[in-house]
Amino acid sequence: MFRLNLKIALRNLWKHKGYTFINIAGLSIGMASCILIFIFVRYQLSFDQQFANKDRIYRVVSSWKYADKEDFQSGVPRPLAAAMRNDFGMLEEVAALQRAGGIIKVKDQSGKLRLKTAEDVFYIEPGFFRIFDYPWLEGNPQQALVQPNTVALSQKMASRFFGDWHKAVGQTFQYRDKTLKVTGVFADIPDNNSNPINIAIAYAGYENKDMKEWYTVSSSSEVYILLKKGVNIADLEGPKNAFLKKYYTDKESNGKEDHFFQPLAELHKDANYGNFSGKIMEKSQLTGLIAIGVFLLLTACINFINLATAQAIGRSKEIGVRKVMGGRRKQLMVQFLTETLTITIFALLIACVLTEAALPGMIGLFRENISFSIMDHPVIFVFMIVLVLLVSLVAGFYPAMVMSGFNPMLAIRNKVNLGNSGGAVLRKVLVVMQFTLTIILMTGTFIIMKQMKYIREKPLGFNPSAIAMVNVPGDSLSRLKYKFLKTKVENETGVRMASLCSSGPSSMDVDDINFSYNGKKPGFHVGSKYADADYFKTFDLKVISGKGFSGNDSLQEYIVNETFLKKLNIVSPEDAIGQKVSLGGSADQISIVGVVKDFNNTNLREAISPILFHKNSRKATVIAVKMNTQNIPATMKNIEAIWNSVYPDHVYMADFMEEKINKYYENERVIGTLFKAFALVIVFISFIGLFGLISFVATQRTKEMAIRKVLGASTLELVNMVNFSFMTLVLLANLMAWPIAYLLINKWLSGYAYRIELNIWPFLIVTSVSMIATLLTVSFRSFSAARANPVDALKDE
Amino acid sequence: MIKIENLEKVYKTEEVETTALNGINMHVKAGEFVSIMGPSGCGKSTLLNVMGLLDKPESGSYKFLETELLTMNDKERSNFRKRNMGFVFQNFNLIDELTVFENIELPLIYNKVAAPERKRLVNEMIERMNIVNRSGHFPQQLSGGQQQRVAVARALVTKPKLVLADEPTGNLDSSHGNEVMELLCELNEQGTTIVMVTHSSHDASFSNRIINLKDGHVISEKINKTRSEELI
């Protein structure tokens, strides 16, 4: 029976090659998109999940409530780890993780320099390795990192330093001014990890480990806790409040301090806090992707249902005969579902090929290492089976029910009429649904593109072009050579000017500091940057009142931006000149000498914040070099040579200001590309579906059209008649899509302080485009049907 | 009214060429009722389709009131057809989704007749065809005879100069068939020119003249004395 059914199924598919092609094309592309999305989502959800204790691990993070906003920090004050270990009884383990970085030098036996490199390092308490069960290849994590100046390396790093990781233990290397002894080697930490640790130095040797300051928080200082078994995280709330009261005693503090225990699984998903890997995938984006996947699949299923019910009439005779011969409804259902399953499995095979073909693009898009190996992740296989069954059921159930429900006597005489019954109405509803989804995605894509263009082109209030940001070493010896470096760089042809500073005008890492203005503490923090006198010219920032910094380094001066004044309710910038500001509780009162016109100091999602520039080139971390636009690569090469001659013991690192800014919009780039790709896919699926449906309708109405033609209808009148119903459906879909698209897009745009205003145009354009595309798709078929010779259609059988 | 000379029509399929019309010469006078008879496959329907401008012959001439129709382009043919001709088919060819009224109204719509005028003309036809209480029904709800009466009504509602009927009684039993034949006769008496294809000599006896076809050409022609006196 099954074999017979399969045979009939295959023959039927072959007989209706066109429809079969449309179904398989739609389903396979829809499924491929779903598989890609699944692979991606699975990968994102796998972050930090490989640990045995994963459900009991939390990161302690900080937040501050101010009058007008809330701030979040992944870091905690340095004394916190020790204090928590002391005060919380419900914790099995508390461990600090401190990120630092610097130059590492590895020498060979003869003492010759083998390797010089700048690396991120982590100071780690041994307890960290009781919380996270990283596999160690050599050494014991509990003993290896007890002594100061001991270090454990990842397998990869150990091989890089010493050629063969087996030989690493017992060797030493130079990190900054310390000599570290290798006491352990651990397995490489996979990419799907929020703590990319390669060099683990004993926390005991961390120079700032005993700092007692509760009001200074660096995002480099993280603390992890492991709950005792059976303890609920909510139980920590009481002790935490007592803890906050006990340690935060300063009544003068601007914001209200708080700590939060962030579940390990959230590290990768919460952009408020971030993590050391810099990789974040927000939950809302994952949800959005999953929604798109469901959309695509639904669209493909709708094609299937539409074409299957449309074809049902043509098969009514077969069904009638089967019923008369004793076929029961259940058997017929099984037969039709078998057919659907056949198509779906076939579509899955093609989908796998498509997925493989699209995967490199996807990996390139996310710059992540995603694999599509069923062996590595059997869950992908499970997903595909579920997908096939789900699609077969969703797509196949309704048509199977309709067809198996035919009255056998009517069916056998080919008299079943689906034309005016539920079938046609359902088809219309489904087409409207399908196109509603399509239009939403099209409109969304269109507006995302517009917003991205807006971001790209919006003037930032400074000029980031042709500026290289070259790191300068921060140790006291190197600092003495800043001026020397600057002069040498400035003398280089191709360099217009240079400025020593802590960061460019726009940067994500601003130090928020509390301050007092003429002795009074206002209710907000100011972002502070260090800069020298050339800063404003280098970045083309406009000083609108007062003057720029003086060249005299020993004279302390501040320059503030317009927002700083606005927040203090100072209307005229002139009024601020000469006023005194003291920063971070220091007693020094320093004068404001100038006001700079507002510029975007972070990305365009954020509004401009109050900014204060310190004249202090010794606190610089970079030298910003403005170049002539011609021959930048050669200029950069020369700058590197100069740098290396000034700092032979350090590692040169530079990037471009414009690239830094572009990196803020990494997410937008990814989302924009995804939307473009998936919008294209959904448009393709919807329109081939539409083409299938119009083909069917044209065939079904051939005779009617012939009659009308004989009665005097012109070709155009016939084309219009057939097109009309389709055009109405797509128009209806547009009308339904508008409010939904508006709400979704508005929500997305509200995440930007700088955004385009929504007007009717994108909606109208998408509507016109979709209507024209519909007209073309439908006319292609209806035209040829209307042109056919009526005599052929009217011939008596 | 109609003068046909040397009409030739060849159907080419993949393997065979069928000469459906092989040099037809004939004429039809205004007000005449002509029957075309002959064995199956001899080209009767083809001839009728050519006369109705639904099909194009390979060669020959077809003059309708001194106008040569075969040199017209598609659009002109279509316009000429909808103004001057009406069709009745063996299997009625009504549109199932439309009511009796709407079916009859259709050619008027395509002739761009204004709505009130359409209503008047259709109702007039419906009365004449004796199907008044059926005007809201769908074709499936009618008997074959009633359906064919609707089809005739539809063919006549535009007051065509020529009605072409291809075996109009072929799908009907004899009593319904007779009804339709009487209807056609009556129309003819009111002045409509009719060309009808038929297998039945009984039906042919209603006409003025019978043209016999074989293998695509006219083999004989017979004037029906009883019906043709007043014409000649």
Ligand SMILES: Nc1ncnc2c1ncn2[C@@H]1O[C@H](COP(=O)(O)OP(=O)(O)O)[C@@H](O)[C@H]1O
């Ligand atoms: N569309 C067509 N394609 C090929 N041959 C056709 C076509 N229409 C008719 N014929 C052939 O032309 C001949 C005349 O057909 P037709 O005019 O329908 O005959 P009749 O109506 O007298 O039975 C037949 O041999 C038929 O097979």
Ligand SMILES: [Mg+2]
């Ligand atoms: Mg015939």
